[in-house]
Amino acid sequence: MNRICKFSYIVYEIKMDVQMPRTTTSKTSGKRAVQRAAKGGAASHAYDVLREQIIRNLAPGSPLDEEVFARLGLSRTPVREALARLAGERLVELSPNRGARVAPVGLTELREHIEGLDVMQRLVTRWAAARRTEEEMELIDKERAVFEDAAAARDGVAMTEANWRFHNAIGAASRNSIFAGCYRQILTEGLRIDRLAMFREAFASTIAYRDHLDRIVADHAEMADALRREDQDRAEASAATHVDTARQRFGDFLTRSTTPAFSIDLQIPAKGGSHV
Template sequence: MGKDAAPKRVKGTGVKFVYETLRDEILALDLQPGAVLDESSLAERFSMSRSPVREAIVRLSAGDLVVTLSNRSTVVAPIDVQSFPKYVEALDIAQRMNTRLAAELRSDLDLRTIARRQKEFVTAVGKGEHLAMSETNMLFHMAIAHAGRNPYLAAFYERLLNQGRRMLHLHFAYLEQGSEEVLLTDEHDEMLAAIRDRDVARADALAHAHTRQFRDNFMQFMKQNYLKDAELVALGPAA
């Protein structure tokens, strides 16, 4: 092979590139809910065959980011506001259980990892980058989940966090519309402190309050921007 020959793309990298590009555009709401994903158009856009595009779409479907309709067209998954209270109910349980376990079982290494993830989140908040904010927010909470030493609860929690990342973008947007500068950084610091102190009850209460803040702000954003008569379904008080 001559030295001037174009390098071959490593097998699978095309799929990874298409998947990560579309995933980020969906999470950042650049690709709106309901937008059609046409394989031919995407193949032309990415200058590759339809096969890697098709595989990337399959991966997006596995992550609940796209859905296939009865006419076999693929669209960006809708944000189902009607089922949001049930989603928050599940998120609240998972968040509280994982945070309680972390407060009880965490190691010094876990604390360092959680603290590092929190610094990464604070940096993303400072830059105002929503995609980075949602990514580092998830990594912070998953560091807590891993400290809880229950892989089943951690896996359930991770799926919920992934499903909620687009809603988190709207949450950030609502907070930025207001006059308060603080987003979630103070709450994260308090959760880290409770875990460090092995204060299980406080960790549980903070995790519950964290979910309620997300729920209330998201619903308020939707009411102001999309839903004029949306009802706010309340969670019960912290245990």
């Protein structure tokens, strides 16, 4: 869990004049403020665009190079800041030799993701049932409704974002910043593979896609009702059931399709090594 719960922070340097505050702002300092705001806006835009592409199109292991940035209409400076932020969230991998790429997901990483999700989701959901406030419950219900609307519209990106916010709201309601932070990191890392659960193209049929979305909606409703009733045992059980939904979905995908991003290593692990 240490690898999953390792937090990365991007430190921004803030330069301040060692002077008493002035009642007026000079034209030069005002211009610098506008430039900084524009730069920050460009970096945020680049981050949003790349994050959506990771959710929608770019598979784990996909290169993030000048061709990709040009196609998306992104310039170099804001892209650098956006990549640093995405790397801090473990969505992007930066290498001096290989450049940037979407963080790869192999079978070991997938197993570790499911194991971490299983433990942390049960924990924060149980604690949220005991500790949540009415305001937090309202937010959880709001994001659940947003997800249901997106599911009805079959909007994969909107579902992915609403699903993240729904679960993150539950994590925050656990009232433990350490566990909530670990859970948030697991949810964020999962954005690389959530397309397997949220987009029609990942399913063998429209019926299979519909049935899976119906199961997610039902899982969310059960979790929310347990939280609303402050039933800790039921909340934990519903969280475990929801992880089983994800585990089954990824298993179904792997039995149907093997891609370079989800390669299967046929070598026998060394004694004491990891087994999938």
